Amino acid sequence: MLVIGEKLSVIAKRVREAMENRDKGPIQEIAKLQHQYGAGMIDANIGPAEDGGEELMQWMVTTIQEAVPLPVCLDTTNAKAIEAGLQVHNSEWGRPLINSTSNDPERFPIVELAAKYNSQLIGLTVGKGGLPADAEERAGIASEIMARAMENGIALEDLYLDPLVLQIATTQEQALKVVQSVKMFQELNDPPMKTVVGLSNISNGCPKEVRPILDRYYLALLMYEGLTAAIADPREVRETVKTIDVMMGKTLYAHSFLEM
């Protein structure tokens, strides 16, 4: 189970200010903490970044990789910024991951970027219109994204399908549909397709004190269905990942399993 550290996001005030001021300190401190808590990759979410996005993403990638020996997940809607980030990404600790392409024609060029720079890619199973209604609709979109990836010469092992987690507070019935999607996505190919979620979306808009609880239990359900990766707070999900890995037989039990 790959945890992609979510903490470097433009949404967080401290991170946003550090980005604006090009202050490496907070960025590297947060990256190191996430690495320490078991992140296998660091998400760099710079938002739409319409002005100076290219230079900002390059700065983020190099700043993160100066501090931790991990690949970076390039998280922005700005294709030029993604390309700029890919150009400076150091892949000795793993290949980069682009977040994301989708079934929206505006996001098709992202697939070409992944092919050009030998990057891994997240395929978000949404189209141009509204949100997908259920697991079947998501799987249909997933098939189209997979076909597009293959046309561009991307190996399906490099594509992570994202069913799009929605807020439990506003769309409760979607929670289980996303869990079903993770199971269904895997059946679209042999070997099974990889899957990823933005975990904390489930608890978005919920009271602060219940958010980690919702996130952790939801992750347990998703892991049971075979989730490959989650963009999440490594510190928050560490126990869940280790415990479910033991219960699923992926790691050998020992009394001190949480300390490993």
Added chain:
Amino acid sequence: MAFTAPKETYPGKVYPVGMGTAEKAVIVGGENVLPFHGFEGEIPGKPLVALEVQDVPPQDWPKAVRDACESVSGDPVSWAKHCQDALGARAIALRLIGTHPDREDRSAEDAVKTVTDVLAAVQVPLVIMGSNHVEKDSQVLVAVAEAAKGRNCLIGKAQEANYKTIAAAAMANDHQLIAMSELDINLSKQLNILITQMGFAKERIVTDPMSSALGYGLEYTYSVMERIRLAALTQNDAVMQPPMLADLGMYVWKIKETTATAEDMPEWGTLPERGIAWEAATAAAFLLAGAELLVMRHPEAVEAVEKFIAEMEV
């Protein structure tokens, strides 16, 4: 259509653990494939057989194996030299069984003298084992670890009840450590975690999952070893990646099949051939289960196993 053997690759790898010094130094472990699967990857250190020597004459060994070392076993130094020089042993396992309170109850000082004398007489790597008495081993192994400083020995056995003192002594004197648990893979993992939490490098542990003998629990050891090795290779479980020790001579040479005479059991054939075959068969099974280091007693059984290893190498 020519047949092509399918090849597996594994994400994990067994740690290479070094023992001994200078040109006699050896590596056990280091492979990234299942036992003898050299066609799939790397096996840098071939399995190592250590001949067992004791600090007191082996009066408790059955005649069939005692006879093989009768002329030298009155004294551990001449016994060890014989193993190295006459038998060509690649390693020696010195068991300080005489320190056990129910045996000769030799002191830690006596053990230190034995170890020092043996180290002065031989150059091959030395495995130094206590008597498996939890309290006594704590004293004895701490003292001998210090006496053997600089010789890069493998010292043990550290168990859950006494690992702290023994691991600390091995760490302070630059030795490798045997971590023994009793036929339980989860406890084996737990002990490795506890030892590494002391700051002991996991790359210097050798796991002893506890041996047995053919017909006397072999399948329990075999199964635990197999699962340890699979956890190391397929699950890439860093805690489960030390090489493994099969300390089998002590189990083989006390059972009916290696002690009953041909007069008592005419249908079983003669001793010592029967005992030698029994020890060699047990050893070969553990090699196939994944053990990289064997402790054995009968020179002719060792010879058979060395031949088996040579034949199995691809």
